[in-house]
Amino acid sequence: MQYSFTLPADYDMAIVRQRIADKGHLLDHFDGLMLKTYLHAQRGSSSDENLYAPFYVWRDSAAMQRFLGSEGFANLTRAFGWPSIRVWPVWDVYLSPEARHARFATRDIQPIAPYSPLESLRDEQRVLLQRDIERGAVAAVSAFEPTSWTRVSFRLWDGTLPAHATGQRYDVGHVSQP
Template identity: 75%
Template sequence: MIAMQYGFTLPADYDMAIIRQRIAEKGPMLDHFDGLLLKSYLHAERGTASAENLYAPFYVWRDSAAMQRFLGSEGFARLVEAFGWPSIRIWPVWDAYLSPQARHARFATREIQPIPPYAPLDALRQEQHAQLQRDVERGALAAISAFEPTTWTRVNFRLWNEIPATPLPGQHYAVGHVSQP
């Protein structure tokens, strides 16, 4: 599995209703895309939950062939025409919990942290698995733990129906739609 995210930082005065409308119209188009295990259409509005206006979909792909089919598709070409050529982050997935209830998520959190030099990756993977399990027990509808060995970072991505009472680190998003087979 491969996790993938790109994002667009929008101007501070951008009307985020345009993004919400775009998600409502285009979100269902990927509901049955071959090889897509999950796509969450994420946005964040500048203010209390985010320092910037963001549009930042997060994907989980079965394999690189499925991801490449999407990146070569007309849909991605139209996105690029509308918002520009994005930098795409890609992480090999360590662990994923993808509940069928994820399609009802209303909130998402994403935490990216550096991996310390020479960290024992097996031990880190086990720690991340334990954290994923704790978050599922706290109500996460989907949970992905992954890492990126070029910049040596790890990512924890979670979908929630309700944000837990305990503060969560990282970027917070609203979820406009979830595509899931």
């Protein structure tokens, strides 16, 4: 699951970084949360826009619903607005304990061509996920969304972003990983 807030070009991103520093730990032990990455991107350095875009991996939809009904989510919407939330059924996920130390993230969303053999696509994505783990990813998620027919590859990196990394790049402010 991910939502993203596009902030004004002149927005002081130090406000987002401070919010993450102050509140990031609040979900460290949320029941049913496997991973939350507090992501941000600054216009000009890693992105075309200023973004605050947390990415989550949930154990099940009931846990996600508990979070979306929580006071914490209500506070977020009061601060940033009512987001559109992307939800992808997960094909594969790898979450190492080192994910807590991630410094960067990449998220790549690509279309799925009509009539694509989904099992073959999943197998291809599994190979790419394993390749990225071997190249240093400390967390990796492959998933798809059957309404818009897209696939997502999400990776966390604890060192320098590899040259082959594609898609949106983010800085990681905090990782909640119970």
